[in-house]
Amino acid sequence: MVSPFESRLSAMERERALQELSAHLVEGRLDAGEFDERCMRVGAARTRGQLADIFLDLPGYGGDVPNLTRSSAQLVVAAGMAVVALGLLLLTGSWWWLSIPLCAFVVLAVRRRG
Known part of the structure; x- marks a missing residue:
């Protein structure tokens, strides 16, 4: 079976890229130089x-390529922190643990906009 990364591209996918x-x-x-170089790579x-490799350092690639970009990796880390914080809340009874993932989500939201 072919992995999604090994699937051949269509003309429509190249146009979208x-x-x-x-x-x-x-x-x-x-x-302009980077743009030209990346267009040739597309x-x-x-x-x-x-x-997907062409877009690794750029935010928000909307193609159908299932890749783990930096922003989605950050969201995975923040979600993991939320699970850990919830576990610590249940173990210790202190609600302050929930501030950890809340801060992480705020930082990620500010970084995505800026």
Whole structure:
């Protein structure tokens, strides 16, 4: 069985990736040189994994590639902290443990906007 990262790309997926790169260029995350280089990599990409690698350092890739980007990894860590804090609340009876994941979610929200 082929993993999602080894699946071949469609023309529509490449077009969507180019649109996303254009948005990052307009927003100032990429300069013209980086944009050109990444566009060439999109054209040369054959698999979803190769396409996902192009976006690893950019937020919010909306393609159908199931990748664990930095922002989603941060959410996984924050959710894990919430579970640990809930466990500590039940063990100790102190509600202050719940402030840990709350702070983490606030920090993540501010970082995603800024």
